[in-house]
Amino acid sequence: MENLRERGEISVKGMTCGNCARKVQEKLEDFGLKEVFVDLGRKRAVFSNPLGIKPEQIIEAIEQLGYKASFKEKSNQKDTKDFSLEIKFTVSMLLTLPLVAHMFLDYSILHNKYFQLALCLPVYAIGAVHFGKSAYHSLINKLPNMDVLIFTGSTAAFFYSLAGTLLHLGPNYLFYETSASIITLVLMGNLLEHKSLKQTTSAIEELSSLRVPKAIKILDSGDAQEIDANEIQKGDILLVNTGERVPTDGEIIWGEGKVDESIVTGESVPVPKIRGDKVIGSTLLREGTLKIKATAVGNDTVLAAIIRMVESATSTKPSIQRIGDKVSAVFVPIVLLIAVVTFFVWIFAGGTMQSALMSSIAVLVISCPCAMGLATPTAVVVAIGKAARKGVLIRGGDTLEKLAGVSIIVFDKTGTITTGNFEIKKIETRGEISEDELKSAIVSLEKFSSHPIAKSLSAAFETATHMPIEKVTEMKGVGIKGTDANGDEYQVVSAPSLPTQARPEDGDIAVLKNGNVIGVIWIGDQLKENVKETVAKLKQKGIKTVLLSGDRKDKCIAIANEAGIDEVHAEKSPEEKLQIIKNYQNTARTAFVGDGINDAPALAQAEIGISLSEATEVAIQSSQVILLKSRINHLMDALNISMLCLRTIKQNLFWAFFYNVAAIPIAAFGLLNPMIAAFSMAFSDIMVVGNSLRLKIRKI
Template sequence: MSARSVELSVGGMTCASCSRRVEKSLEKLDGVRASVNYATGVAFADVDPDVTNEALIAAIEKTGYTASISGKAVELYGVREFRVRLILSAVLTIPLMTLSMMPSMQFSYWQWVCAALATPVAIWGAWPFHRAAFLNARHRAVTMDSLVSLGVVVSYLWSMWAVLFTAAGSVGMKMSAEFFPSRAASHHPELYFEVAAGVTTLVLLGKYLEHRAREQSQKAIENLASLNPKFALVISNGEQVKTAIEDVKVGDTIYVPAGSQIPVDAIVISGSGHVDNSLVTGESLPVAVTVGDEVIGATVLIDTALTIQAKAVGKDTVLSGISRLVHQAQTGKAEVTRLVDRVSEIFVPIVVALALVTAITWFAISGDSGLAITTGIAVLVIACPCALGLATPTALLVGTGRGAQLGILIRGPHAIESSQKIDVMIMDKTGTLTDGRMSVVEVFTTILPAELWQIVDSLEASSTHPIASSLRTHARKFEFTKETATKVHTVGGSGVQGIVAGHPCALGSPKWLGAPVGEFAQAAERFQARGDSVVVVYRDAYAVAVIALADALDPSATSALAHLQKLKITPIVASGDNQVAVEKVSQQLGIAQYFANSSPAAKLELVTANQNDGHFLAMIGDGINDAAALAKAHLSLAMGTGADVAASAADIVLLRSTMAAAVDAIELSRATMRTIKINLFWAFAYNVAAIPLAMLGLLGPVIAAGAMAFSSVFVVTNSLRLRSFKSIAG
């Protein structure tokens, strides 16, 4: 039997080291390969069939964390808990800092008041860090919480000892708190109540801001889920029955009033109108739908009512597929994240050792135990690498969430990392550079427009051919008397004929009923020479019109290709269309390399040839016909809606089938990677610069705590800037 995938919600993690410990605990089980993301609190595990869910949960709980498969794990400390602890700790810390730093305000026994103010902060306020440190110690491990807890406990216990058993607790004792370690001689031990309380409050501030930012960035998935309507009007026995969305089944007939949301993925069986897909695909313009067209659940029907037949419900809908893809992307790990996890695993024990060495060295040099403890605590606090653990996952979280809002589904960190190296992009013509729908671009006729479009509309009334649909759409622009054609006969690949208003009529390819002559022949040749599809209309056995249809350029293609040039990416067109049509579009857009009549095998050969030449390339395809080429490319982008979205194996799925969406995907991925690099640079540079300063006694514990909290807030805030990423389409 093959391995199965399991997703678990993990609660109680407070730093990147925690996620690494959960990962290692899971992988101690035979047949388990796990990946745990601290930022999202989710563990993904590929497990052998004989490994039970209960065994996975037990392995996580054994390390001191909570876990759940069916829902969200119990989170002991979230935004609300950190906010409460932060507020109460700040209320107690402010007067404590004031008393400790201003000798003029130090009354008799002020130090005992400070002890009373510091006690709830150092014990209750810092309890999340103490608890995590204790659980880690039980398993012979140290994490970032261990550093904070140790710094707070040492400074608090030292101060309590000094107040209780030395001259520091005597009446009239005066002291001025130092932001930097003091080397001045003193007849009593220094008190560090303000350090214990100040470090706790500043770290709580950092944790609160971090959790709040994570909560905000995860709202992309929640917003997607909230788009789903709660009810549908199911037609049963000729009546509309209000039915909970969970009870709707595939095949149910549903009535959708104008202005309401379409409840599930479905096919239109009656009516026509316009649908606003912007909530799901990011497409700003309404899309016209009629009988036979597919509609996506949670989109909005703008005008007129529709009757639809449910095609996909529950987890099989496009919206559910989107949510799944975004969730997987946000819980994946980039290679750089795995490196950070390994660094943080060995970083904390090294810092504890450095703090100990620092304290011993300063005591040996100065003989001042207070100075030794101060510098040791500063090293512990400032080295806490929270920013390092947040650098990558927060950027991934925000970047993929913003992508979902723009109709860009980034499957995971691999796509973001691959996008940095792309220098060639291979794309199809139809539906990528063009809008994918044939439209009438020119007509040559010798009869009145009303007569012409009456013939066309009547003969094509029941045809499902794309050209027939385009002709009917164009015919709606004219006023004419509706006629029902009789004796209609369709000749596959050629055209259709029948009786319209008493006249034998036909329409089809130029070669079907004999090539047209004279002006009609000239018009047909002119249209074909520029790559248009040509339809000739006959009445009473004579040609009466020649109609040119073309796949119009996507309005965003020109600007999108200009952006590609700025990104130093070379576009190549590989299309199954004829040479004339492909050449026409390529030249209009200034694309130098293009290949016509390209089969799926030819596209694969083109991808391979470019890779052999040393290029790093992206391939845009439909996810089905181009499967081989997509799989071979370094980065695959699939244009798709409907069931293709969930099934597609592409690195990036574009719900807007436009060139602009592809460029947005590359630019967003690169912006996300830039943010990750800035975050990592800050986190590493901060620790590299700050630890030596603390060891040299140039930074006090309070300054250290403030700097550590600021570094975490900087990383999270920098990641949140990705929420303002703008599409090139506006």
């Protein structure tokens, strides 16, 4: 088996709570793996393996903790956890019911101590295997988990009852129903929790199910052949008919149609597509027939990148989760100590052995560290899945937390709040150069740039003659330059970026030859749809809006006034933009919104970089938040989801802390039967998971 030097994924069976997931993560990190995150809901761990550690060694490290680990193909994995838990719970329940029945029915057989022992023994054996193994390994590794508490409580009740049976001490010493009920109720809680956790990852399952299994490839002979989608190679020509999903990312080389891109944009209206347009794998062709050239395959596609981002939702933790992690780390030893103290306080206070034992067992089984461990990751996974359905990609839980606390949002202008579809208002030559020569220089350079202005100029002057250009250099935030066959250097740059002495008095774009201005172009742009509405909503939330651009001051002020933006910084160089963002960050949490093409430094500097992207792999990797299809109104979706997520996390943590702080003293004072305590503990986790699942149906 080869070393996994990049991203790896391993199945981890046997995890029952958040502490288990934390234990696996710490083990793998200590082992040398990086970027580790453990997905409790899908029972797996994902990691980066820069040291090239062998898979067998990774498996061995996890199995030392008492879990079952294996590397498998995702498509072949079959989760048997539900089935196994269902069998254990069903058997335990059938045997426990008669044990509990003796408390309500006066049948002699139900009160027979040997009959009770015979019923309880199999249940205890199930509990010993299910909880005991995990408890043993957690103690060996000095990371005690919840199973230690459950196993200790059920064992104490069982052996106390066994002693009463063997020593003929009478019915007051028999608590078989307590031991069996603890195991049965906790198994029920585990089963329901597991089913609930699977629902939190439904977004991943839905996205994964959209992968296209087959494709029609056009051979060199012109014949069509059906192939497996995983056999598609970059450059292959593929045929897509009406009603079929596009098999992979590509570019249309023939045909036209309408494509439903809702899986990546959240927009249900089909988008018209013609030759030269990009299409995204797994989107649905509603009308027409297309031939596409594959531009990305396998793990390099947009859908694969989206799935990776959603899968890695818990790979970065919000700072608020650290509170729960710190408490969970010391929780079990503290509860064990409280249980011991409870036992002896009852004894020294003159209580009976039975009261002391039942109170201490109740303390053990009612406490629940798992709720604290689940409070954050369940909410984060659901929130990021919900955002993905809306066409918003969010990179991890820490991004959600930061986004929820943003006070200032800085916008780039061109291609971000404006359409980027520029209209040439005026063109003026300087010196002896003709307009045709000027246009030729422009298109020969701008074809090398992906900037919106470059695309507009290239389209406007597409009939101009192209001249050979070498040594092309794109100057971020400034323009582009290159040298022709005669050694003359041409530049197409933003006019405000030129030194004052060389800057034309007016105009937006300057064309230079060997440092001298040979032409000036005036361009016009318009505000994007929904920008005014989005800015108004941001103001309602108390968020300051800023426009930061290298464009002329008069144009920036006009656009900002039209959009309702609070502050304007115009005619700024890339270096000045970075300093302005730093200054804002010194006063409040700041996000920067750019088009994902020429804003990399600003996106990196801001605490939250938000990219408006046409869903390219490069753009997906460049920011913490990506708004697919450049829809600015999706910014509000991102903010609202992050705020709802943070509110849900706080609710979950409050419940987890309040439950334990209130329940443990009640149990210690003997006010709770251990069976009721076990029932309460079993449902405390479900309360947290259920509250997180509410995010799926909340309106934003």
